[in-house]
Amino acid sequence: MNTESILTKIRQAKSKMDEANAANEEAILTIREAMIEARTDLDLSAERFAKLCDITPQYVFRIEAGKAHWSEDCLNTFMHNLETASMKQPE
Numbered sequence: 001m002n003t004e005s006i007l008t009k010i011r012q013a014k015s016k017m018d019e020a021n022a023a024n025e026e027a028i029l030t031i032r033e034a035m036i037e038a039r040t041d042l043d044l045s046a047e048r049f050a051k052l053c054d055i056t057p058q059y060v061f062r063i064e065a066g067k068a069h070w071s072e073d074c075l076n077t078f079m080h081n082l083e084t085a086s087m088k089q090p091e
Contacts, residue, residue: 031070032063035078052085053078 039049039060046057053060054077062068 028069036064052081
């Protein structure tokens with residue numbers, strides 16, 4: 001394989017990686033916005049919201065400030081707890 005074909009393959013792979021990274025960044029921002037909106041809509045303090053997510057209130061603030069990201073475990077825990085709580089409420 002010659003140098004040019006090697007470089008072409010690497011450039012193509014890097015381009016795919018850049019696209020994936022951009023999509024990941026967009027997903028992270030979308031999740032952050034959705035979780036901030038959820039906390040606002042539910043009118044929850046950072047402490048109560050953190051309990052639903054099984055994290056510390058300080059971590060909620062770090063995530064909302066863009067200094068950390070929501071993990072899949074936190075999101076799943078939040079969704080499970082929210083679903084469980086909504087099933088307990090009378091209609």
